[in-house]
Amino acid sequence: MITKDIKKRFPILNQQVNGHPLVYLDSGATSQKPDVVIEAVKRYYENDNSNVHRGVHTLGNRATDEYEGARQKVADFINASSVQEVIFTRGTTTSINTVAQSYGRANVSEGDEIVITMMEHHSNIIPWQQLAKETGATLKYIDLEDDGTLSLDKVEETITEKTKIVSVMYVSNVLGTKNPIKEIAEIAHRHGAVMVIDGAQAAPHLKVDVQDLDCDFFAFSGHKMCAPTGIGVLYGKKALLEDMEPVEFGGEMIDFVGLYESTWKELPWKFEGGTPIIAGAIGLGAAIDFLQEIGLDNIDRHEKHLAAYAMEKMSEIDGLTIYGPADPDLRAGIVTFNLDGVHPHDVATVLDMNGIAVRAGHHCAQPLMKRLGATATARASFYVYNTEEDVDRLADGLRIAKEYFSDVIH
Structure with missing residues (x-):
């Protein structure tokens, strides 16, 4: 509890x-950070600050x-079968771009389909x-039901034998909808497509098991789950990652460099060019410990x-x-709304x-706004530190806003 x-x-x-006492209802954009995460990052910079992998000295x-301990925590957190399947990135955006630029360019051709x-x-x-x-390739969209959910019948209708990639968010950052990701992955695989999951709004709030979901790629960000900004994760099945080319080249990700040819390190490091986000990863590890302690x-x-x-x-x-x-069982802790006028x-x-x-605003979801018939919406998003009293304050604040603008309009 x-x-x-x-x-x-x-x-x-x-x-x-x-x-007024702060009521923070914007965790969907970024979560706040607990003391243990702040302390973990501070401790690294005060005691252990050094580059990783390259040195032989104590720091x-x-x-x-x-x-690397943080990488193991991430692997355990999402139940990856190996730490080699956990790539540290700057966040969900970088992770999805990596899949599109590396896997996508190598496996998608003219006449193929991408489904979102x-x-x-x-x-x-x-x-x-x-x-x-x-x-x-052709980009195809699965439309929504009027209640903001996905129909598996429409998923079946949209994914075909030409589909090479299916990429779907686990939880909507606007509607709060929890999508039937496991069932969508099964449909994608039946047609020979790979399944990419945008887990940005899921990993902080739901127990994630990538092996049970049978997804091929899973992307999420640390800053939405009590960790620092600038750190994220790309999970990928080992066989797929091994066949993929890096998208960033330079130090840290190389094995041997000659004048005209170079070779790459093994997984996961071949995808982590340059000095990695060390403090961010350590903070993410501390955040995972914190969240798992709560459950x-x-x-x-x-x-x-x-x-x-x-x-x-x-x-x-x-x-x-x-x-x-409308069914709370179908949504996460997000409530998006508008006041008339x-x-x-x-x-x-x-x-x-x-x-x-x-x-x-439009919450980086302009096509969805158009589908909803709105140019923008307001959104309250909840996390572990929110209470019923926070909700009461929100409701009172909305009444104040309604009364104020009613007076202004009239």
Whole structure:
């Protein structure tokens, strides 16, 4: 069970914003960092700061042990079959681009198909748009149901024998929808396609087992799961990664360099050119320890409860539209909404003046906004440190915003 005391583990939350205690409801954009993660990064810089792999001195060895220890924690966290399947990147965007540029360019040709959905984040749209343009492949979209879910019948209709790549987000960053990823992977594999999962909104909140999902690639970011910014992960099945070429070249990823030819290190290092994000990886390892101590199942239950509570409270406000599945079992801890006649940026500004942080805009999902018939929305996203009291503050803030703009309009 997650208690209110957990908020004390996050130093940044102990402050006032615009004269009010901070209520942080923007974890979908980036999560706050607990004391243990801050301390782990600080400890590395104070005691062990050195480059990894290259040196034989004590600091170098300690830094390498911590960096590679973090990789083992990631492998265990997602149940990868080997640490060789865990590539450290700058984040989900870099991870998906790596798959598109390395696997995609080698395996997708004119006449082939790439399949994604209408709910994808721009980071899981643009790399595939570019790949389609480069190769002459066709980019196809699986449409949504009116409640913001995916129909497996439509998945079956869209994926064909020409499909080479299927790339779908596990959890929507706008709708909160939890997609049937395992079933989609099975359909993709039945047609000979590889399955790429954008796990940015899933890894921080749900127990992930890449072997059970049978995905070929899984991408996620550390900063959304209590870790520092600038660190992320690309998981890939070992056989696929071994056949792929690196997309960045230089130091650290090489085995032998001659005047005209070079060879690469073995996995996972051939994909990690240059000095890696050492402190970020160590911070990610500490974040994983923290989340596993709480329990991912407990986190999922907590957020599902908060989302259901928020939808109940917000539904009492006339003129407020909530997007995404009405069934709390089908969504994660994200509630996206609009107030009639009020731009979401204005809503977010009034909330901020009351110490409540939410996100407003198109959420890097412009095709989805068009599908929803909205130019922008406001979004509250919950995490381990949020409480029912935070939701109550949100509902009160929305009433203030509605009353304020009602007075302004009239």
